[in-house]
Amino acid sequence: MARSAGGGGRTVAVNRKARRNYFIDETFEAGIVLQGSEVKSMRAGRGSINEAYATERKGEIYLINAHIPEYAPANRQNHEPRRPRKLLLHKREIKRLFGAIQREGMTLVPLSLYFNEKGRAKVELGLAHGKRKYDKRAAERDRDWSRQKARIMRDRG
Numbered sequence: 001m002a003r004s005a006g007g008g009g010r011t012v013a014v015n016r017k018a019r020r021n022y023f024i025d026e027t028f029e030a031g032i033v034l035q036g037s038e039v040k041s042m043r044a045g046r047g048s049i050n051e052a053y054a055t056e057r058k059g060e061i062y063l064i065n066a067h068i069p070e071y072a073p074a075n076r077q078n079h080e081p082r083r084p085r086k087l088l089l090h091k092r093e094i095k096r097l098f099g100a101i102q103r104e105g106m107t108l109v110p111l112s113l114y115f116n117e118k119g120r121a122k123v124e125l126g127l128a129h130g131k132r133k134y135d136k137r138a139a140e141r142d143r144d145w146s147r148q149k150a151r152i153m154r155d156r157g
Helices: 014-023 038-044 072-077 090-102 132-155
Strands: 010-014 022-032 053-057 060-064 084-088 106-115 119-131
Touching: 014 022, 014 106, 014 119, 014 132, 022 106, 038 072, 038 106, 053 090, 060 090, 090 106
Parallel strands: none
Antiparallel strands: 010 106, 022 084, 022 119, 053 060, 053 106, 060 084, 106 119
């Protein structure tokens, strides 16, 4: 569920492959710890979470492999584009997510990166388990059938 610009928030990046490759069981909104040049780069609309995932380290949740490109005017104070970024969640949520990650096949996948109404950078995380190849084919078949059905109804009605 990506945020639109009209609702006060502004979407920076959306992971489109996440819903295709995973069954999303639950979604969470988490704050993200950023440096100044990262915020500037994101406000310019640059960033990618296509290959990113979240994991637990030392009792905290980190976003790994998210790409926020360097902000050219920052010069020497620039950041590393693919550095691990700490996510801000309540302790109760962290413990719950850590327990879910421990189970076989569960993973934390970032679904979107956006600014909320207050201008704070947020990441929408999905607690997910992977789809198998036949699940993906079945979903594609259902989607195609619903398109054909809508086309037939539109032509006849």
